[in-house]
Amino acid sequence: MASLEGDDVATGRLEVLHNGQWGTICDDSWTIVNARVACRQLGYPGAAGYAAEGAGSDPIWLDQLVCGGNEETLQECTSDGWGVHDCSHLEDVKLSCFTGELTVLNFHTLVPLSQLL
Ligand SMILES: [Ca+2]
Numbered sequence: 810m811a812s813l814e815g816d817d818v819a820t821g822r823l824e825v826l827h828n829g830q831w832g833t834i835c836d837d838s839w840t841i842v843n844a845r846v847a848c849r850q851l852g853y854p855g856a857a858g859y860a861a862e863g864a865g866s867d868p869i870w871l872d873q874l875v876c877g878g879n880e881e882t883l884q885e886c887t888s889d890g891w892g893v894h895d896c897s898h899l900e901d902v903k904l905s906c907f908t909g910e911l912t913v914l915n916f917h918t919l920v921p922l923s924q925l926l
């Protein structure tokens with residue numbers, strides 16, 4: 810088992826800039842893979858979580874966003890197209906990113922079962 814522990818977490822409504830206008834992202838099809846791409850693009854080392862609680866008021870720019878995980882930016886992921894959506898602002902993505910170095914907690918030495926008996 811490996812687990813991750815972040816020092817600190819930054820949380821906020823995720824918005825993208827398109828044609829000089831900021832807009833929100835709908836949570837439909839949103840995954841932790843998308844969240845990782847977004848956090849990396851924001852300069853953070855990893856994604857801690859997400860929720861549909863952004864509650865923005867700018868245009869809803871992206872819906873059905875699907876990232877493969879290797880993209881440098883969310884703009885490289887597939888979507889229905891800029892401004893094409895069937896969402897409300899209740900579905901705006903709220904994103905949490907780790908801000909500190911990730912620490913991998915790992916390497917429990919395994920004692921053979923026979924020694925425990
Ligand atoms: Ca939704």
Ligand SMILES: [Ca+2]
Binds near residue numbers: 835837872894895
């Ligand atoms: Ca949708």
